Amino acid sequence: MQIQPASSLRGTVLLPGDKSISHRYAVLAAMAEGSTTIRNFSNSQDCQSTLDCLQQIGVDIHRREREVEIQSQGWTEFQQPTRTLDAGNSGTTIRFLSALLCGSSFASTIQGDSSLNRRPMQRIIIPLTRMGASISAHKDEYPPLHISGASLQGIHYRLPLASAQVKSCLLLAGLMARGQTVVEETTPTRNHTELALPFFNASPKHENGGIAIEGPVSLKPVQMEIPGDFSAAAFFILAALLLPDSEIHLAGVGVNPSRTALLALLEQAGVRLEQTNTRLSNGEPVCDLTVRHSRQLLDRFPAQIQGEWIPNLIDEIPVLAVLGTRLKRGLAIRQAEELRKKESDRIHSTVLNLRNIGIRVEEFPDGFAIPPGQQIGGGRVQSLGDHRIAMAFSVAGLIGLGPVEIDDPACVSVSFPGFFEVLQSLVVKS
């Protein structure tokens, strides 16, 4: 896929439903007894992996375009799968499904593709084992996970790292456990699970220093609607801000503050996107966004991002790096070692590809630094099977001096099938 420099972006962006929220509503619907309808469900491969795994444990799934109907007899009636569950490329799928398998009365195995099978699982194995399940893993860390379900017991767990996947995995297990499960976070992460639970008849409380669930809980089915995916929107937002004369419209974007640190950073640079039709959808803040080219962005965007900012823009860091190539003061990302544990080692894959397109960058164990005063020349990008790398460096192609060739462009389907078509529909050629 070759991306040519563009002069501007103009038009309307149709976003996929939010991937994080789609996983959560699907799993909660499967745990509930009855029929749940979910509108604007993500068309990503990752969310399809979650639906496929749920089907394998006896849940009925009917998909119609952007809507999914999930029919279940409730989490006490999950069936032993007849084969190994396949979470594909999706960390969220394996971590959420593991909770469900731990709280069921059968033995099962779950694994992923070659990328997922290299990602760390101790972070869920330790607390789920404390709750009473037994899990064995390759080298005690990696999938496949062999799980013997058990009658779980609530625990009080302080997360040793900032991870919404781990937090949510434990809240899901807490729904099936006897007694109270408390999950304490030291750094706040996305709170979609906490917001969704009351709609399914569970009431998490802020108690005992964390988020508390009193189990076991019988979940109720409900009608839910999913906002547009902010992490998918980020590529278009930054491209439109950078390209002169751009104006794009994104309808129904999820703007939950636990996801939109990027907007807060833009505001620090004096760039406020036009937000209209602001509303709540199943507790999730949503609005329509209009994005126009901004001149001041390059002068005033923060030059160093670290600490508490990182979890709330974790998936936007590759495209922030592309923005960083243009910033007047450069850009350093630090304390972001978790990036090395994503679909690819995203510190390595970002640094490698910045160099591939002619950018000087220094790599650190916990991030990277891009010196100011550079221009993207163009070149060949290695996606390394990572959807966010492929999409971030497509933005590099739009804003650079020469074309950028993206290898394995099909990997974008992991979160955003049709990404390149949407992008091309907006491009005004230079």
Ligand code: S3P
């Ligand atoms: C996600 C949480 C984040 C994020 C991932 C989706 C979620 O992962 O990077 O894309 O849906 O909870 P971690 O919780 O592992 O940081």
